[in-house]
Amino acid sequence: MISKNKIILGIDTSCYTTSIAAINLDKEIIINEKRMLKVKHGNRGLRQSDAFFQHTNNLGDMFGDLKSKIKDYDIVGVCVSSRPRPIEGSYMPVFSCGYKFAKTISSVLNTKLYQTSHQECHVEAAFYDTNIDKDRFLCIHMSGGTTEILLINRKLYGYDIEIVGATKDISAGQLIDRVGVKLGYEFPCGEYLDQNALKCDVDVHNLKISSKEGYMNFSGVENQIFSIVDNYSKEYVSKVILNSILDSIYKSIIFLSDKYNIKDVLFVGGVSSSKYISSKLINKLSNNKINAFFTKSSFAKDNAIGSGIIGVNRFLSEV
Template sequence: MKNIYIGIDTSNYKTSVAAVDEQGTIIANFSKLLPVPMGARGLRQSDALYHHIDTLPKALESVFDELKNCDDEYDIKAVSVSTRPRDMEGSYMPVFKGGYLAAKSISESLRVPLFEFSHQDGHIMAGRFLTSLKAKNRFIGFHFSGGTTEALLIENDKIQLIGGTKDISFGQLIDRLGVKQGLGFPAGAEMDIIALNNDNVRSSPLPQIKVNGLSFNISGIETSVLNNKNNYPKEDIIKWTFIEIAHAICNLIENAGKLYDEKDILLVGGVSSSLFIRSIIEEKLSKKYNLYFPEPMLCSDNAIGIAMLGKERYGKTSCNCNGTK
């Protein structure tokens, strides 16, 4: 009998459901981007919630079909779900209600525990569980995504915010430029390919993103990027933007590493999945720091980390009553 742990995540970007077993093997994984109209820079929370509710039945059907096709019989031990963006007081977004309602229904039907985590918790776990970071009690994490650009100190599974942007996120900068250039939303994956395929080495007219300790502003370079978007080829503007983001991340890593005397660095979130940005960071810092980049599937929004957190929480508690948190 194979013990199974279900995870559900309903973020601003994706509907995700996953199942892992006792060994942490990914048994099933469903992830679908929410549909965004061409030219739009995202969805209203009410529209995103509607799409989650519309997609979740198909997502759950897909995951349970994969479980039925396993060679071994299975027993679902717990259901886990992201219910808030971050693990801090006042952190809330309506989109997570869709995932919670689905998780609660499964938990009640199967009479198994329901565990709640933050979306950020899931990103950190998805990034660390396949690496040696899983066994480490302390490291620095960077969460770079569509709505988040934060520096984090992870110590004994506690996440402490230690720095980040003072205005918009790297993901917002990327998506706003991409939409202005006629690309779909989110635009990061397509822009990454454009940057990788651009061999032009001309000098960039864009200003640097100045990092002051562990904080910085991004709106300045956003203004420059949008003002210059018609003055240079699209491919160059995109590449220059990615270069400046990568350089800012390198400065952040160096500053955080020195300040907290830490060499282990984890980078998660959709922006961290950029192969172009990764290549610059690795070239500059791989000899000085232990850099951990999850595979792209585990960088972007997913429910695998949430399922893994549920597996660990279930193992730590002796309470098998429904509704355990």
């Protein structure tokens, strides 16, 4: 009962989502709250300064709303995603907003303050929600700003992460949003294109993809799709673009799976929440005896659950 009443607050301030979670020491999710940042119609993103301002407002409002929900719990620590990746020099202004808020909360409450990265937060949340149960696996991080293939070795209280594949230009999420805005959808556009692709029951032609030894280019796909976007339905275009992404990822996984002798692949990030992409990749990879692990949408998209769980692990290691 004592562990159930003690919680770690997790905080994550990504490019487009403000997230706060509360996890008890039994790793049960007590709170999982998120607010999308607002992007003006027709825009394909936010400047970091605008995102920082919205995060500041969101964090104050969200924590005020959550106080009554966690009044019966003892906050023993705060864990925040303070940088994009777990590598030296990794920095993005939006994450400093979350860090400053977390530092203030921990100081006022006189609790432990732990730091992690946005990427580790994604991995931990997805690992928590799946039954992958492996200490070594490939992880595909597909989001609005990132498309990377990671070789992950799980440690007692974290991960060793090596980038073994990635896009050399725009990310899968950027490609989806650029096409989606062109089609007239609100940013972010992933859910619209996913629904369209699922409704498209006709065979579509394949675009030329660029994928070699785990590394991909999507700008060529973007140019090809923009040359035909006015000639086909939104459903058709959506299916074509998602096919191009999943075919590129599939080709990269096949190469890297063979290179590193790994048959387990975990998918994280907002793009991996696509039902169309997940269903197709699960089948294609299964045919190659590769196990694909997709998490629920709420765990795949930006969230603070991973930060909270990492904080719990760190706290317990010190007890």
